[in-house]
Amino acid sequence: MSNASWAERGNKAFIGTYSRFPAMMTKGKGCLLWDADGNEYLDFLSGIAVCSLGHCHPVVTKAITEQAQTLVHVSNLFHTQSQIELAELLTDNTFADRVFMSNSGAEANEAAIKLARLYSGEGRYEIITLSGSFHGRTLATLAATGQPKFHEGFEPIPAGFVHAEFGDPQKVEQLITDKTCAIFCEPLQGEGGVRPLDENYLQALRSLCDAHDLLLIFDEIQTGMGRTGTLFAYQQTGVVPDIMTSAKALGNGLPIGAMLTTGHIAKAFGAGTHGSTFGGNPVAAAAAVAVMREMLSDDFLPAVQEKSRYFIKKLEEVAGRFPELATGVRGQGLLLGLVLSENGIEHGAGIVQRMFERGVVINFAGNKVLRFVPPLVVTHEEIDKVMDELVVVLAGLD
Secondary structure (H helix, E strand, O other): OOHHHHHHHHHHHOOOOOOOOOOOEEEEEEOEEEEOOOOEEEEOOHHHHOOOOOEOOHHHHHHHHHHHOOOOOOOOOOOOHHHHHHHHHHHHOOOOOEEEEEOOHHHHHHHHHHHHHHHHOOOOOEEEEEEOOOOOOOHHHHHHOEOHHHOOOOOOOOOOEEEEOOOOHHHHHOOOOOOEEEEEEOOEEOOOOOEEOOHHHHHHHHHHHHHHOOEEEEEOOOOOOOOOOOOOHHHHOOOOOOEEEEOHHHHEOEOOEEEEEOHHHHOOOOOOOOOOOOOOOHHHHHHHHHHHHHHOOOOHHHHHHHHHHHHHHHHHHHHHHOOOOEEEEEEEOOEEEEEEOHHHHOOHHHHHHHHHHOOEEOEEEOOOEEEEOOOOOOOHHHHHHHHHHHHHHHHOOO
């Protein structure tokens, strides 16, 4: 069956919550995807920052198949080996002492919100987030998200969240009251337009939390798992959060999330205060164990950092060649954005579509940047090919 035939079937069966590309993907390997018509694509979106080891990585595939032949599900009424191994890997390689496992990033953020409120005590429930942030699609994480367009139609959104202007710690401080329990942010906003929070800003947030007895929560759902060149982005900043969330690339395609915190804070969550039927499922956890071991191998993260420098240089060359369309590059690691000019922004969605037609998958984030999130195993040659295609597309807009 063709892409068109599959799309027709899908459009008849699904609620229309997604604006899908007109293709039915049938196979993936490394940085490549193939659709039902046999077209090949370089995937520089990685399933939205998920397949960081590329599609069908052999080590992850082996872990999944071996676990699926042994034990798929027993619920969290029991201990399971892969879940314990994953929790140990997470705590051994981060600030955290304890982990709660979920099925997704939104659920990990929900757990963080609930823990912050419960730990802080009665009357302290309000969480400060930042404009441009994105924390999920559940009602609570939607309310935490600092982008009004995501709130439209769902009002009244849950109370307990206030949004500070991005980039100015004084704007955050002005919102602190006796109801405040936490400050919640992404070290680098992905959906908000690939906007990094610099170290001084993050340190100022840490200082505010310390001064006012607040918790600092980092949403590392998109920035975590090697995406910025270290296992988690906070490890480059010298700023340590009290709670951190992870998901997306944790399972390299299998649904799993985690909320990490210190032993002291974790005591607020007793038996029955929170839970998840499928969280840390043995198969998903086995995949995540394989992912972490691969990323923690000696040469992996240094290679990501080197590829980042190479990719940034190539994007800067493109920005320099088309100053009427692009103003520069921002981001960290292999979460990068080509910032479009006012003239370029009106072409943003069209550029993404033309790149897709030429066999490259990217997206347009924050109504401002072309976002590039390739698998961390990407090669220089694949980066070069994408840049060549981008030059052709941008040249066609002149």
